[in-house]
Amino acid sequence: MPTIKVENNDVEVNEQGFLLNIKDWSEAYAEAIARLDNIKLYNDHWELIYYFREYFQQNEHAPSMHQMIMGMMPKTEKFHDKKKYEKHIYSLFPSDPIRNICKLSGVPMKQPDT
Numbered sequence: 001m002p003t004i005k006v007e008n009n010d011v012e013v014n015e016q017g018f019l020l021n022i023k024d025w026s027e028a029y030a031e032a033i034a035r036l037d038n039i040k041l042y043n044d045h046w047e048l049i050y051y052f053r054e055y056f057q058q059n060e061h062a063p064s065m066h067q068m069i070m071g072m073m074p075k076t077e078k079f080h081d082k083k084k085y086e087k088h089i090y091s092l093f094p095s096d097p098i099r100n101i102c103k104l105s106g107v108p109m110k111q112p113d114t
Contacts, residue, residue, distance in 0.1 A: 025106030052105035
């Protein structure tokens with residue numbers, strides 16, 4: 001199993017870099033993953049990371065983009081328009097916001113509906 005080094009500890013991840021044991025998550029883990037994925041973490045990133053962790057604890061799965069926007073918009077004073085907030089999220093995570101936030105927050109990636 002692949003591992004990444006977090007504060008002198010080897011943390012197991014899967015082949016895609018997702019955390020295998022959610023209990024191994026820490027801010028240091030998120031920072032290590034962010035460095036590997038060339039993401040600089042700012043307050044807006046951390047708000048989303050902690051939102052995903054809280055959502056996962058309550059629902060046992062990661063939120064969809066729609067669920068995240070509807071859940072976070074009331075908490076975000078500077079955005080009152082869904083499309084503008086979604087664009088902001090894509091500015092933070094250009095390639096795939098849900099995948100990136102799942103990875104950083106240590107929660108499993110939501111499986112697509114079939």
